[in-house]
Amino acid sequence: MTLTVVNNATCTFCGCVCDDIELHADEIKIHKAKKACVLGTAWFLNHTAERKYPDALIDGKEATLDEAIEAAATYLHEADMPLVYGMSNTTCEAQRECVALADLLGGLLDSHTSL
Amino acid sequence: MPKSKFLPRGRKDRTAVLVDIRPTKSAKACDIFLQVRPGKDFELITILRALIKDQKVSEEAVAETGVSLEQCNDLVDRMKKAKFGCMFFGMGLSMTRGKHMNSAALLTLATEMNAFTKFVAMPMRGHGNVTGADVVMRWQTGYPFGITFNRGYPRYNPGEFSTVDVLVRGDTDAAFIIGADPGATMPQPAIDHLARIPTIVLDPHITHTSKLSRVHITTSVAGISAPGTAYRMDEIPLPLKPALKSPYPTDEEVVRRIKDAIAKKRFWMPEGEQMITAQI
Numbered sequence: 001m002t003l004t005v006v007n008n009a010t011c012t013f014c015g016c017v018c019d020d021i022e023l024h025a026d027e028i029k030i031h032k033a034k035k036a037c038v039l040g041t042a043w044f045l046n047h048t049a050e051r052k053y054p055d056a057l058i059d060g061k062e063a064t065l066d067e068a069i070e071a072a073a074t075y076l077h078e079a080d081m082p083l084v085y086g087m088s089n090t091t092c093e094a095q096r097e098c099v100a101l102a103d104l105l106g107g108l109l110d111s112h113t114s115l
Numbered sequence: 116m117p118k119s120k121f122l123p124r125g126r127k128d129r130t131a132v133l134v135d136i137r138p139t140k141s142a143k144a145c146d147i148f149l150q151v152r153p154g155k156d157f158e159l160i161t162i163l164r165a166l167i168k169d170q171k172v173s174e175e176a177v178a179e180t181g182v183s184l185e186q187c188n189d190l191v192d193r194m195k196k197a198k199f200g201c202m203f204f205g206m207g208l209s210m211t212r213g214k215h216m217n218s219a220a221l222l223t224l225a226t227e228m229n230a231f232t233k234f235v236a237m238p239m240r241g242h243g244n245v246t247g248a249d250v251v252m253r254w255q256t257g258y259p260f261g262i263t264f265n266r267g268y269p270r271y272n273p274g275e276f277s278t279v280d281v282l283v284r285g286d287t288d289a290a291f292i293i294g295a296d297p298g299a300t301m302p303q304p305a306i307d308h309l310a311r312i313p314t315i316v317l318d319p320h321i322t323h324t325s326k327l328s329r330v331h332i333t334t335s336v337a338g339i340s341a342p343g344t345a346y347r348m349d350e351i352p353l354p355l356k357p358a359l360k361s362p363y364p365t366d367e368e369v370v371r372r373i374k375d376a377i378a379k380k381r382f383w384m385p386e387g388e389q390m391i392t393a394q395i
């Protein structure tokens with residue numbers, strides 16, 4: 001089986017964000033992460049493209065993405081002081097949306113930095 | 116450590132000083148180790164700030180920090196002689212007695228060192244793209260974290276608007292958690308409050324926080340199956356090159372859809388509208 005090679009891939013497991021990783025992957029998983037450190041290799045190799053979890057959960061029960069989005073929007077809209085928190089294991093593009101979300105809600109916005 | 120034009124001998128041309136409450140593995144990798152007494156960081160930094168300006172400091176005050184005056188003077192001497200100094204700091208400084216005041220003191224020390232030589236300070240980062248969060252929030256609101264929009268414009272006050280404090284006090288009545296697992300890392304009173312209020316989690320896995328949340332949405336993994344940008348610790352943005360295709364949507368897409376769904380509802384203030392509208 002041939003593996004696709006991704007050159008100069010970026011690892012976001014730690015703050016160093018190495019950008020010289022060579023990934024060998026098939027459709028489902030990454031088989032090799034050259035030049036990554038122990039932590040980075042484990043991170044790359046442990047993730048798969050399988051459908052391991054349900055799309056969404058509401059009160060612990062499986063739900064569709066649309067239902068979950070509507071439920072989330074309702075909860076946040078009804079709150080007087082909603083909090084938007086986290087944003088470390090995600091992209092800048094998603095973070096930008098989070099800022100807009102907090103602004104739209106008139107809520108709190110905070111990241112791991114405050115820890 | 117890389118060799119460079121100005122530091123041709125690499126590591127040998129650099130001096131690494133470690134300040135910690137106990138000797139760790141890093142101590143062996145450093146040239147000098149200073150053992151500070153727990154909770155005395157602010158005092159030590161303040162003494163250094165006095166010493167760089169040739170102010171007198173009392174022997175007792177120095178002795179209380181666990182570091183000797185001799186060691187302090189030697190450090191100040193080396194700092195002034197350095198061509199380019201960098202102070203790295205982590206949660207040992209920002210989460211112990213004094214909290215963000217410790218970080219503020221260190222940043223002031225770095226600022227004041229610039230009267231003598233080039234000096235910077237940089238927070239050490241754990242997981243992933245925390246730096247990106249700082250940068251994006253600074254770009255959009257002017258502040259790096261601990262922000263509230265409750266007057267319709269951004270205000271900043273760590274301690275008042277920072278998450279742990281808000282949760283422990285039980286102030287907030289809904290939480291939206293993305294790319295983090297506070298259910299595993301925060302103090303118990305904060306976790307209890309997250310379980311009490313409606314919590315919404317976006318994560319590639321079912322996390323501790325997902326288990327106590329009302330809504331969990333599975334998303335793709337940034338850098339593995341989701342494209343985008345991440346900031347390195349020294350604030351260099353780098354593109355992500357996902358090697359896999361995920362069956363799940365990206366964080367960006369889900370947050371945007373939640374935001375759009377809320378935008379259809381009535382705005383929370385009687386008048387006015389969202390300040391930061393969509394950016395391209």
Ligand code: SF4
Pocket residue numbers: 011012013014015016017018035036037038039040041
């Ligand atoms: S490869 Fe290792 S050092 Fe580099 S970003 Fe990943 S975890 Fe950090």
